[in-house]
Amino acid sequence: MDHFLYRDGALFAEDIAVAEIAAAVETPFYLYSTATLLRHYRLFDEALDGLPHLVCYAMKANSNQAILRTLAEAGAGMDVVSGGEYARAKAAGVSAERIVFSGVGKTLAEIRMALAGGIRQFNVESEPELEAISAVAVSMGVVAPITLRVNPDVDARTHAKIATGKSENKFGIPIARAREVYAQAASLPGLKVVGIDVHIGSQLTQLEPFEAAYKKVADLTDVLRADGHEITRLDLGGGLGIPYTRSNEAPPLPTDYGALIKRTVGHLGCEIEIEPGRLIAGNAGILVSRVIYVKSGEGRDFLILDAAMNDLIRPAMYDAYHDIVPVVEAAAAVELRPYDVVGPVCESGDTFAKGRQMPPVVAGDLLAFRSAGAYGAVMASEYNTRPLIPEVLVHGDQFAVIRARPTFDEIINRDTIPPWL
Ligand code: LLP
Numbered sequence: 001m002d003h004f005l006y007r008d009g010a011l012f013a014e015d016i017a018v019a020e021i022a023a024a025v026e027t028p029f030y031l032y033s034t035a036t037l038l039r040h041y042r043l044f045d046e047a048l049d050g051l052p053h054l055v056c057y058a059m060k061a062n063s064n065q066a067i068l069r070t071l072a073e074a075g076a077g078m079d080v081v082s083g084g085e086y087a088r089a090k091a092a093g094v095s096a097e098r099i100v101f102s103g104v105g106k107t108l109a110e111i112r113m114a115l116a117g118g119i120r121q122f123n124v125e126s127e128p129e130l131e132a133i134s135a136v137a138v139s140m141g142v143v144a145p146i147t148l149r150v151n152p153d154v155d156a157r158t159h160a161k162i163a164t165g166k167s168e169n170k171f172g173i174p175i176a177r178a179r180e181v182y183a184q185a186a187s188l189p190g191l192k193v194v195g196i197d198v199h200i201g202s203q204l205t206q207l208e209p210f211e212a213a214y215k216k217v218a219d220l221t222d223v224l225r226a227d228g229h230e231i232t233r234l235d236l237g238g239g240l241g242i243p244y245t246r247s248n249e250a251p252p253l254p255t256d257y258g259a260l261i262k263r264t265v266g267h268l269g270c271e272i273e274i275e276p277g278r279l280i281a282g283n284a285g286i287l288v289s290r291v292i293y294v295k296s297g298e299g300r301d302f303l304i305l306d307a308a309m310n311d312l313i314r315p316a317m318y319d320a321y322h323d324i325v326p327v328v329e330a331a332a333a334v335e336l337r338p339y340d341v342v343g344p345v346c347e348s349g350d351t352f353a354k355g356r357q358m359p360p361v362v363a364g365d366l367l368a369f370r371s372a373g374a375y376g377a378v379m380a381s382e383y384n385t386r387p388l389i390p391e392v393l394v395h396g397d398q399f400a401v402i403r404a405r406p407t408f409d410e411i412i413n414r415d416t417i418p419p420w421l
Helices: 019-025 034-047 064-075 083-091 107-119 127-140 175-187 208-228 254-268 277-282 314-318 408-412
Strands: 002-009 010-013 027-035 054-057 077-080 097-103 119-123 145-150 190-198 234-237 271-274 285-296 301-305 324-326 337-342 351-360 366-369 393-394 398-403
Touching: 002 034, 002 277, 010 019, 010 083, 010 301, 010 366, 019 027, 019 077, 019 277, 019 285, 019 366, 027 077, 027 254, 027 366, 034 054, 034 254, 034 271, 064 083, 064 398, 077 254, 083 107, 107 208, 119 127, 119 190, 119 234, 127 145, 127 337, 127 366, 175 208, 175 324, 208 254, 234 301, 254 271, 277 324, 314 398, 324 351
Parallel strands: 027 393, 054 077, 054 271, 077 097, 097 119, 119 145, 145 190, 190 234, 234 271, 301 337
Antiparallel strands: 002 010, 027 285, 285 301, 285 366, 324 366, 337 351, 393 398
16 A cells, blocks of 8 residues: 555645645656655564564665655664665664665675674675675774575566575575585674575565475574574565555565564574565655657657656566656546656656556646655666656645755766866
8 A cells, every 4th residue: 555646636645746746846756655665664564573583774776865764763674775775774863783785786885884884784695705794894993694595496477687695696695505514604704694695586475485485494503503603583575565456466464474574483492574665655656757748659648757667677677667657637527548658868768657548647747656655766777868756745734855956067077077188
């Protein structure tokens, strides 16, 4: 459930009409709902009720400072995957003991940064990384808490580009080699093994792959404990999918997911961490855009929007489906028409939807892309020197621009002309 609902034919974000915000902030822009973010965070938190746990929001989904602070104030930890994300989490006021550091390619500088500023744990993905963290920790005279991310060789049944738990993927340590690598971790100075980490992919719409992976983690916990390792934490990753269409999808709910976690690993006495990103931020955001032209093509009509693939790359990159809805609905029932919905960028991949059935649209109309709060703004670029679009956060009947659109001068002045020119 989200807080983007129609009232008398006008799309509202919580208690403000989206059209009113569009009049104040030029389109295109991202618009987020505080109530939806908090609702989703709390669903996870409550789903793990009864187990010691921490919900570490995967901030790669949406890392705006205002979003991070909203979630951190509600009690969330953060899952970071770069020095930049670590710095963002700290700047938003997240305490070090609530930050976990994931990712396959942590640099020495990033490891140093996290050890200096404090970290709950590193989720380590390879032997060379284990050695690097050990060396940096020893050189700094500190001990680095670590888990090893195991690759359970489970098919997440999601888009190939966002599946991470099969043996052919670059992620984690093959579960069959886990004992060996845990033994190595225990023998290295400057490391403290605290648990096991697993993450099998994103936009999972079934629970079975999670169940298969978590059962393997439970078995591994027993084995590693028998080997003498202290396994006190299990980081179970993120990945629970969201409905991108209103009608035909019903992915499992956080409560079902929580029950599954309790069933598979609840008996182990471990502290549970999860790293949801998309489910917290995805349906808490929309992208608001205006139709520049309606162009009649060969047997089709194009809606040419002021938003483009550089603002929302998911359709071009993953053939992702986003609902596109009018910000002001037609007064009477109307017949739907097919449109190709495109942006102004100079390539055919700049297509949001083909033959999408929509109520008749005219130039100047406002449209909203739903489910754009996760992996939207964070994946945007300035391709075609199109400025990164603003982000706006709604809270009840208030709204605030939480990232302003840069001016052309700001963009241009980031370049430097070398002395020989
Ligand atoms: N933990 C780790 C280690 C991850 O790699 C990810 C996502 C998450 C947690 C959060 O997964 P979520 O709960 O958001 O599914 N750009 C793609 C999604 C990439 C996901 C990458 N890793 C998209 O737009 O669909």
